Amino acid sequence: QKEVEQNSGPLSVPEGAIASLNCTYSDRVSQSFFWYRQYSGKSPELIMSIYSNGDKEDGRFTAQLNKASQYVSLLIRDSQPSDSATYLCAVQETSGSRLTFGEGTQLTVNP
Amino acid sequence: GAVVSQHPSRVICKSGTSVKIECRSLDFQATTMFWYRQFPKQSLMLMATSNEGSKATYEQGVEKDKFLINHASLTLSTLTVTSAHPEDSSFYICSARDDVGGQYFGPGTRLLVL
Numbered sequence: 001q002k003e004v005e006q007n008s009g010p011l012s013v014p015e016g017a018i019a020s021l022n023c024t025y026s027d028r029v030s031q032s033f034f035w036y037r038q039y040s041g042k043s044p045e046l047i048m049s050i051y052s053n054g055d056k057e058d059g060r061f062t063a064q065l066n067k068a069s070q071y072v073s074l075l076i077r078d079s080q081p082s083d084s085a086t087y088l089c090a091v092q093e094t095s096g097s098r099l100t101f102g103e104g105t106q107l108t109v110n111p
Numbered sequence: 112g113a114v115v116s117q118h119p120s121r122v123i124c125k126s127g128t129s130v131k132i133e134c135r136s137l138d139f140q141a142t143t144m145f146w147y148r149q150f151p152k153q154s155l156m157l158m159a160t161s162n163e164g165s166k167a168t169y170e171q172g173v174e175k176d177k178f179l180i181n182h183a184s185l186t187l188s189t190l191t192v193t194s195a196h197p198e199d200s201s202f203y204i205c206s207a208r209d210d211v212g213g214q215y216f217g218p219g220t221r222l223l224v225l
Binding site: 041043044045046088098099100101102103104 | 156157204218
C-alpha cells in the first residue's frame, strides 16, 4: 500500500463547478497535511495546510481532515480555468520533518 | 514570504559530465533543506535531507556517491550530479525549512543529459 494515495485522475469539471480532490494516508501518526498545486513545468506551491480534524476554508478552497478515517480532501468552489493544474497531497509526520507526496491528481477546468 | 531560489533553472550537459545545482534561501536561514526529483507525470520523490554542517541523509535507493550534497551555510545547499547519464534527466526541486517548520520550494532545475 502506498503511503499517500490520491484519487486517480484526470478530473475534468466545467467552469464554476466544485472540484473535489481526495487523499488517504497510511501512517496514523501523521500530524500535518498539505495541498500543493503544481502547474506544468513548475515547482509545487502551497495552497492549503490543515492540522486538526474538520474543515478549513480559505477563499474558494476548503480542506477537510478526518484523522480517524485517515482521509483529507480539497474542495475548490467556483472552479476557474486557471485552477487547471496537478494537485498534490502531502503528509508530514512531525512539524518540519520530511513531506511524503501522493502521485497527484490532474484537474482540468473547462471554460 | 519566504523565498527559495535555485540555479540554474535549466541545464543541458553531455553524458559523463557533472552538474552542480544550487539551492538558496533568500530571506531566512534554513538548517534543513530537502532535495526532490520528479520524472514526467510522476510525483515528487525525496532524494535526501540536507543538514547544515553535517552529512546529508539519503533515501533508500539514492546513491550518495552519485548525488553529492553539500550544505555549507544556513542559506545554501548544493546538489552535484556526478557522471550524469541520460536516465538522470529529471526535474530537481529543493525545499528549505525555516525555524518554525515551514517548507518552501524552489522553482526547480530541469536537467537534460544527452
